[in-house]
Amino acid sequence: MAYETIIVEVEDHVATIKLNRPDALNALNTQLLGELTAALAEADENDKVRCIIITGSAKAFAAGADIKEMSEKSYVDMFMSDFFGKEGNAVIKTRKPIIAAVAGYALGGGCELAMMCDFIIAADTAKFGQPEINLGVIAGIGGSQRLTRFIGKSKAMDMNLTGRFMDAEEAERSGLVSRVVPAKSLMEEAKGAAEKIAEKSMISAMAVKEAVNRSYETTLSEGLLYERRLFHALFATEDQKEGMAAFMEKRTPQFRDR
Numbered sequence: 001m002a003y004e005t006i007i008v009e010v011e012d013h014v015a016t017i018k019l020n021r022p023d024a025l026n027a028l029n030t031q032l033l034g035e036l037t038a039a040l041a042e043a044d045e046n047d048k049v050r051c052i053i054i055t056g057s058a059k060a061f062a063a064g065a066d067i068k069e070m071s072e073k074s075y076v077d078m079f080m081s082d083f084f085g086k087e088g089n090a091v092i093k094t095r096k097p098i099i100a101a102v103a104g105y106a107l108g109g110g111c112e113l114a115m116m117c118d119f120i121i122a123a124d125t126a127k128f129g130q131p132e133i134n135l136g137v138i139a140g141i142g143g144s145q146r147l148t149r150f151i152g153k154s155k156a157m158d159m160n161l162t163g164r165f166m167d168a169e170e171a172e173r174s175g176l177v178s179r180v181v182p183a184k185s186l187m188e189e190a191k192g193a194a195e196k197i198a199e200k201s202m203i204s205a206m207a208v209k210e211a212v213n214r215s216y217e218t219t220l221s222e223g224l225l226y227e228r229r230l231f232h233a234l235f236a237t238e239d240q241k242e243g244m245a246a247f248m249e250k251r252t253p254q255f256r257d258r
């Protein structure tokens with residue numbers, strides 16, 4: 001499919017989706033979100049793809065929802081279209097692992113999109129924020145919910161109430177991002193991580209996603225039971241036999257997603 005607001009590249013087993021509205025700092029408008037949704041579905045269905053990266057430009061991962069597009073909308077418009085509901089679900093329903101590679105601004109919906117990915121690798125230039133309060137609204141796709149779970153109440157309140165930006169170093173210290181790297185090596189680092197994931201059994205990788213994400217939705221005892229049952233279930237796969245045999249035979253496993 002031909003896209004206008006994103007660029008999709010599949011190299012080896014990694015699909016890279018680059019948000020590409022440079023004049024608007026990758027603001028998330030309806031077209032971009034529709035294209036992102038379609039590209040994620042394509043990548044999820046493409047057997048060659050084993051990991052996905054979402055990235056932006058050096059200046060902006062995404063500076064939020066498109067304010068110019070939203071400014072005249074009414075409550076009824078927002079409610080009836082369930083603005084961002086479908087697109088947000090598309091990201092979190094993607095079964096293959098998704099890495100957000102963030103440089104520059106990740107604000108509002110941009111920060112929220114990054115948080116919907118499985119983990120965030122940040123360039124040292126990254127700036128995260130939920131500045132919606134400056135526009136007379138609040139975060140709409142996870143900035144008050146996911147951010148609070150990731151960095152705790154005090155910092156989430158600070159970010160959402162003051163609208164201040166958090167730099168990459170603070171984001172790593174707070175648990176929002178998994179690693180910070182020099183801006184020039186961001187894509188190399190993200191691709192390296194994606195290729196590492198691509199070597200694993202896709203069944204185990206998908207199970208990891210389900211288990212970790214479940215921890216946000218349930219109690220500890222239910223989550224532990226869910227994890228244990230997934231662990232037990234993986235003993236029904238050929239990849240478990242291969243992984244353990246390879247360990248004992250001191251060789252690299254050849255996973256076949258079976």
Ligand code: CAA
Pocket residue numbers: 023024025027028063064065066067068069084105107108109110112131132135138139140141143
């Ligand atoms: N929507 C639409 N256009 C945007 C935009 C956005 N979120 N962010 C930036 N742009 C546009 C600017 O209007 C500007 O376009 P023009 O040249 O046509 O005027 C262009 O991108 C470049 O931006 P700036 O000139 O402002 O660049 P800067 O370097 O001076 O500032 C910035 C960068 C601090 C990121 C600033 O652009 C900014 O504050 N952007 C808005 C951030 C924001 O409030 N995001 C939250 C949006 S609401 C939301 O996301 C709701 C939700 O939870 C779903």
